[in-house]
Amino acid sequence: xxxxxxxxxxxxxxxxxxxxxxxxxxxxxxxxxxxxxxxxxxxxxxxxxxxxxxxxxxxxxxxxxxxxxxxxxxxxxxxxxxxxxxxxxxxxxxxxxxxxxxxxxxxxxxxx
Amino acid sequence: xxxxxxxxxxxxxxxxxxxxxxxxxxxxxxxxxxxxxxxxxxxxxxxxxxxxxxxxxxxxxxxxxxxxxxxxxxxxxxxxxxxxxxxxxxxxxxxxxxxxxxxxxxxxxxxxxxx
Numbered sequence: 746x747x748x749x750x751x752x753x754x755x756x757x758x759x760x761x762x763x764x765x766x767x768x769x770x771x772x773x774x775x776x777x778x779x780x781x782x783x784x785x786x787x788x789x790x791x792x793x794x795x796x797x798x799x800x801x802x803x804x805x806x807x808x809x810x811x812x813x814x815x816x817x818x819x820x821x822x823x824x825x826x827x828x829x830x831x832x833x834x835x836x837x838x839x840x841x842x843x844x845x846x847x848x849x850x851x852x853x854x855x856x857x
Numbered sequence: 858x859x860x861x862x863x864x865x866x867x868x869x870x871x872x873x874x875x876x877x878x879x880x881x882x883x884x885x886x887x888x889x890x891x892x893x894x895x896x897x898x899x900x901x902x903x904x905x906x907x908x909x910x911x912x913x914x915x916x917x918x919x920x921x922x923x924x925x926x927x928x929x930x931x932x933x934x935x936x937x938x939x940x941x942x943x944x945x946x947x948x949x950x951x952x953x954x955x956x957x958x959x960x961x962x963x964x965x966x967x968x969x970x971x972x
Contacts, residue, residue, distance in 0.1 A: 777958040788948055788963040789900070796958055833900065843888055843955045844913055847900040 748772060751834050751848035760857050764821040768834030768848055771815070777837040778810055778817045783850070784830045793819060824855040859884065861964035863949050869970045870939055878934040878967045880949030886962075888955030889932050891924060894966070895945035903947075906932060907955050939971045 752767045766780075777796050781789035795801045795808040795817065807820040817836075821828055834848040862881045870876050882889050891903040902916040906926045917923070921940075926932040936943055946968050950961040 779960075788966050790963070791960050794958070794960065835900075837957050843905050843907075843952070843957065843959075844890070844902050844916075845892075845900075845961060846902070847892075849899040 747848075748838065748846040749834055749836050749848040751832075751851050753849075754851040755854060756851055757854045757856065758824050760824060760826060760855055762824050762855075764824045764828065764853055764855070766819040766821075766832050766834075766851050766853070768817045768819075769815055770817070770834075770836045770846075772836070772838040773812075773815060775812075775815075775836045775838050778808070779835040779837075779845070780806075780808060780817075780819045781833040781835060781847075782830045783833055789833055821853075824853075826855045826857055829854050861949055861951050861962055863947075863964040863967050865967060866965065867968045867970075869972065871972055872941060873938055875935065875937045876939055876969065878936075878947050878969070880932045880934070880951075880964060882930065882932070882949070882951030883962060884930075886951035886953055887929060888952045888959070888961075889926060890950045890952075890961060891932070891934050892948045892950065893945045894948060898945075900948070903934070905955070936969075939969075941971050944969055944971045 780793040783789045793808040795810045805822045809818045831850040833850045835845040889906040894900045905913040921937045924934045946966045948966045949964045952959040952961045
């Protein structure tokens with residue numbers, strides 16, 4: 746089992762819709778969770794981090810963490826064509842401080 | 858301020874040659890990471906530096922890969938006797954102190970193609 750798994754996608758939503766991206770992780774003692782956005786040919790950029798159970802909102806983005814279910818998600822409200830990118834879920838496990846474990850990514854397309 | 862920089866941005870080499878990839882982290886960041894991103898493999902960790910020492914080099918795929926960091930700043934990733942499967946984008950990231958939860962900032966990457 747991979748350390749971090751993401752819904753395979755690709756995901757396609759119309760402009761203005763809510764895009765929902767999901768991620769599960771295998772290490773129960775994982776501490777920190779991140780969502781990175783990667784445009785084609787570019788490097789990953791951080792859009793959200795979350796460390797405790799519940800929701801964290803930042804503008805149109807909401808990250809949700811459920812440690813009991815080992816599940817983290819990202820909701821993008823009012824999706825825009827500029828949100829079209831690959832979204833990477835990343836986790837820092839309890840035993841390996843600093844090192845990020847990445848999922849394979851979910852490709853999102855927002856069509857006008 | 859300046860972000861993480863990497864050079865070269867692109868490198869084409871012949872199988873069997875050695876290559877050196879350079880990373881210049883954000884000024885003052887003590888933690889530096891190398892990752893590799895290849896088609897079908899996603900983003901995989903290679904090595905982590907805290908200052909000039911590498912407490913975690915478990916991701917280096919073979920002994921052809923080595924890395925060093927000098928002066929707590931610039932890092933060089935060296936691949937000896939390159940193979941075609943080494944073709945990938947090599948990404949460097951840095952964070953302030955390497956503590957859990959810190960944001961890792963990525964450089965633009967070096968695209969390596971081994972012919």
